[in-house]
Amino acid sequence: MIRKIITTVLTITIMLNLFSVNASAETTNNGKFFIKYDGQIYKYKNRFVKLVVDGKVIETGDMPAIVITEDVNDKKVGRTLVPVREVCESEQIGAKVDWNGPKQEAYISYEDKFIVLKINDKKAIVNNKEVMLDVPAKLIQNVNTKKWKTMVPIRFIVETFGYEVNWNGEEYSAEMTKNSNQQGEDNTDEQSGEDDQSENDQTDVEDTNKDNETDEDSESSEDQNSNNDSDNxxxxxxxxxxxxxxxxxxxxxxxxxxxxxxxxxxxxxxxxRYTETTIARKLCPTTKVKSIEYESDKVNKKFVIEASSPITDVKKSYWKNRLIIDVDNSKWDMDKYEKTFDDNPIITGVRSSQFADTITRIVFDLKGEGYKFNVYLSEDRKKINIEVQNNSIYGIHLGQNDKGDYIKILGVKAPDVKPFRLSNPDRIVFDLPNTESLLSTRSSTAEGQYVKEIRTAQFDETTTRIVIETDGQADYTISEESGSATIIQLIEPSYNNIKYINYYNPTIVLQKNGNAINLSNIKCTDDYTNRKYIIQLPGDYKELFGNGTIRINDGIINSVDIKNDKGNTVLTIDENSVYDYRITEDKDNIYIKAFKPKELYSKVIVIDPGHGGKDPGASDNGLIEKELNFDIVLYLKEYLDKEKDIKVYYTRLDDSYPTLPERANLANDIEADFFVSVHNNWYTSSAHGTEVYYLAPSSKPGMTSIKLAEIFQKAIVSAVGTKDRGIKSGNLSVLRNTDMPAVLIEVAFLSNPTDVAKLKSETFKKNTANAIYKAILEAFKKYPTGR
Structure with missing residues (x-):
């Protein structure tokens, strides 16, 4: 049975509660309550904790408050964890909770307090001040319901809010009353009766991972795999x-x-704050530009260009989304330099070349236009420091014009705004990265066309967050105004009869409104490497659905673009993660439902033709490796296309160059069962044969990289008669950065005459592909997924 990852994912997300257990105010436990956290399943043995605020019980829904035992100073200490949204946003307390999925952080606002809790991090932030916890916030799953919740330490939270907490051992309850002294901000999670009780029990949970679990438990244990970024x-x-x-x-x-x-x-x-350093020109001998590096900590970010000797002068300029640095009286140490920064928060890449006889030009491709840089030389003039400066937010204006409500932000440019939506209540969040707010924490109600409330705070060290609560779901545009101002204009949607829901699987609902829509000739294109899925409906339905862009930004689907193209209606889904879609209908609606691949297929793999595009790989004897790898994979695709129960994704199906991180990220995003990279080798003319690389030995049960390597090595050597060079452990990028069993196949050597003759044969390449295909079948037969 295919596991319902998305159901779990979306339950996590919809609730914004972050952790799970099973009952509300009841403190009884029938002994059949299982929870999962930190990658393990446990049988929960304690009673559930009753939460009482000012004499009233807080109902926690699907997840009761529980006691988790942690080691503190070599001593086991129990702490009560509670579902964050149900407790903090309860009628008795009335705080606000927001969730940052990419950062795995919960944000709790209450009166003048703003708390940041990061999953599995004992360091909390209270009004920009660090506080150490004994127990961090955790993602916990109720195995019975497969729901995840964010669970947070109740004592720390409510004492920060200014409540006193007393432990009632007889009732097994945490009883909270408002403390007029309001000193909660300075309190830490001190021990109480609940701690002593948990110690006497020795442990509150029993590790059941090695016990005989039920099928339901086993299925649940595979669910989250601790990759919570996209899920949450x-x-x-x-x-x-x-x-x-x-x-x-x-x-x-x-x-x-x-x-x-x-x-x-x-x-x-x-x-x-933005007075830039003036670099005084000083004639020095011609220098060589040696390297470009990026340095950062939590607050400071800078690029460092290093030269072999003192630098004469440096000029800075901007052009579109580029920062240009010209180094006078210098030579680049190589003919040309180009580097991609896949995970850099400021740039996508950097390029350098000899711009003129005496000028080296270095171009930084920026992710946005709103960055300010201070450029200065080190004391010995051998290093150019390019320091990223945060913008200052010094004004926010919520007003209304003839188009509707708008927000004017003073101090930041438009491209730096990162919006996303929240529900219950409807909210739109605008994050302004690389900014520092001078406004502190503020909030106000409003009577706008859409806006009911607006609030702002410094989200983290370099991000300002603005949140608006809306009455209905507004669309919006973001534009730049002179004077470093940004205008966020709220407008009514330009699309009609379309609904998006993600209670379970993300679903786009097209409401027919009595129209007959023929789905028999519908065309779908899965552009998964670019995270886009394109659906073409035969017929022009502009009058029914409108056009434009539905900005969803929920961490699952970024947007849906609707347009008319040559008499057809085209929907382009811009995804945050790779999904597969199923389209169904009833008399009223068309449902476009998203599934993670492993929900639909019992076998999922990623095939990687090594190199490609600007990276040819090895070349010798008239052969180019990237072409050989691609030829073999195309033959392999012919075989795999016949296997309807194996879903195959390819890192490339043309002469493009996915970066090494992009290849691994695709496999991780898809959650493939295993990853296969196809290469060919080069060394001396005497070296020949086939070898398969894996990352490291493993004693884990089931399919592992080393077991997978053995299967592929044996299959290829037996089928095509190359020399058996064996399997080898290698710390290669695509093996190191993939989360599943992964192998890299080196079919043969471009440097060896015997192997070259084989590689020039289409029959050899086809037989190699067939051997890889049979190895894939054998791997799944020997190590079934159980889905």
Missing amino acids: EGELLDSLESSGAKNELPTELKNNPVVWMVDDNVLSKIND
């Missing part, structure tokens, strides 16, 4: 509809805008 992002939005605003323009906001500005004294000092 689905928690951001549970539905999005195309309904218009409920209030007609103008509203009360027109005459009563919300205006937040720093005072004149602060405003006058802002420009002083």
Whole structure:
């Protein structure tokens, strides 16, 4: 049975609660309560904890409060963990909870307190001040319901809010009352009766991973695999509809805008923050530019260009999304330099070449236009420091014009705004990376066409967050205004009769409204390497569905673009992660439902033709490795296309060059059962034969990389008669960075005459592909997935 990853994912996301267990106020445990966290399944043995605030019980829904035991100073100490949203947003407490999926962080706002809790991190942030916890926030799954929740330490939370906590051992309850002294911010998670009780029990959970589990438990144990980034992002939005605003323009906001500005004294000092260093020209002997590196910590980010000797002069300029550094009286140490920064927060890449006889030009491709850089030389003039400067947010204005509600942000440019949506209540979040807010934490209600409330805070060291609560789901545009201002204009959606829901599987619902829509000739294109899925409906349905872009931004689907193309209606789904889709209909609606591949297929693999594009690989004797690898994979594809129960993804199906991280990331995103990279070798003319690489030995049960390597090595050597060079352990990028069993096949040597003769034969390449195909079948037969 195919496991329901997305159901788990979306339950996590929709609830925004972060952790799970099974009951509400009841403290009894029938002994059949299993939880999963930190990659292990446990049988929970304690009673559930009753939570009482000012005499009223908090109902926690699917997940009761539980006691988790942690080692503190070599002593086992119990701490009560509770589902964050149910408790903090309960009627008794009334805080606000937001979730940052990519960072795995929960944000809790209460009165003048702003708390940041990161999953499995004992360091919390309270109003920008670090506080150490005994027990961190955790993602915990109720194995019985397969639901995940974010569980947080109750004592730390409520004492920060200004509550006193007393432990009632007889009732097994945490009883909280408001403390008029309001000193919770300085409190840490001190021990109480709950700790002593947990110690007497010795342990609150029993490791069941080696016991005989039920099928349901075993299935659940495979679910999250501790890769929670993408999973929890689905928690951001549970539905999005195309309904218009409920209030007609103008509203009360027109005459009563919300205006937040720093005072004149602060405003006058802002420009002083960006006084750039002036580099004085000093004639030095011609130098060689040696290297470009990136350095960062939590706050500071900079690029460092190093030369072989003192530098004469440096000029900085901008052009579109590029920062250009010209180094005078210098030579580049190589003819040309190009490097991709896959995970860099500032740039996508950097290039350098000899721009003129005496000038080396270095071009940084920026991710946005809103960055400021201070460029200065080291004291010995051998290094150019390019320091990223944070923008300052010094004003926010929520107003209304004839188009609707708008937010004007002073101090940042438009391309730096990263929006996403939250539900319950409907919210749109605008993150402004690389910024520092001078406004501190603020909030205000409003009577806009859409906006009911606006609030802002410094989200982390380099990000300002603005959140608006809306009455209905507004669309928006983001534009730049002169004077380093950004305008976020809320508008009514340009699409109609379309709904997006992700309570379980993300689903786009097209409402027919009585129209007959023929799905027999529908065309679908899965452009998974670019995270896009394109659906072409035969017929022009502009009058029914409208056009434009549905901005979802829930961490699962970024947007859906709707347009008319030559009489057809085309929907382009821009995904955050790779999904497969199934399209069904009833008399009222068409349902476009997203599934993770392993929900639909019992076998999922990724095939990687090594090298490609600008990277030819090895070349010798009239052969180019990238072409050989690709030829073998194309033959392999012919065989695999016949296997309907194996879903195959390819890192490339043309002469393109996916980077090494992109290849591994694709396999990890897909959650493939295993990964196979096809290569050919080069060394001396005497070296010949086949070898298969794996990362490292493993004693784990089931399929492992070394076992997979053995299968492929034997199959290829037996089929094509190459020399058996054996399997080898290698710390190669695509093996090191993939989360599943992975192998890299070196079919033969381009440097050896005997192997070259074989590689020039189409029969040899086809037989090699057939051997790889049979090895794939054998691997799944020997190590079935159980889905």
